[in-house]
Amino acid sequence: MRFPLEKVDQILAVATGFLTGLTLIIAIGAQNAFVLRQGLRRDYILMVVVFASLSDALLVFAGILGLGQLITSVPYLLEILRFAGAAYLLWFAYGAIRRAMNPEVLVPGEKVESNRWKVLGTIAALTYLNPHVYIDTVLLLGTIGNQFGDDRLLFGLGAAIGSVVWFFSLGYLATTLSRFVGNKMFWRVFESLVAVVMIAIALTLIFSPLK
Secondary structure, X not given: OOOOHHHHHHHHHHHHHHHHXXXXXXXXXXXXXXHHHHHHHOOOHHHHHHHHHHHHHXXXXXXXXXXXXXXXXXXXXXXXXXXXXXXXXXXXXXXXXXXXXXXXXXXXXXXXXXXXXXXXXXXXXXXXXXXXXXXXXXXXXXXXXHOXXXXXXXHHHHHHHHHHXXXXXXXXXXXXXXXXXXXXXXXXXXXXXXXHHHXXXXXXXXXXXXX
């Protein structure tokens, strides 16, 4: 019994989307750093990883369905996002520096009391004020996905699955580092690294025009 060629093409579309999506989101970035931080703090981690995963899926499918063409037709939109994103990243880095100077330790297993809406607003800003997400996720993945013709939505599905796997792994596997969360030096180093990542990305946005 021969395996239908149509099924092979569909599986290829999903697999390509999965691997391409993972390749683009695994790089260290502001969003990943925040997800990791929330995972370490066990602070609204389910909400954060679900939001990040759904946002990636939304942006991928938006690109496949034509948002990428709209963005390229109005280039100043990316410029606005470029500087707004840089400003927000610098503000977030400032907060990380303050936390690094006066770190708060956590008792393993202790739940952190924080503001749900503040956490949601932060992950939303780090996701949607990042112009690179529109270049990589919307334009690049959208363009690649459309090469699969009728199977382009399956490509998007594969990329969405890749996002779910990555963000849930990043958020929940962070608990393997739980033995360190009661150490002030660990938080001082971690928050300092977060600040460096945020500042580096912000400076890249300011001094490297988007292409």
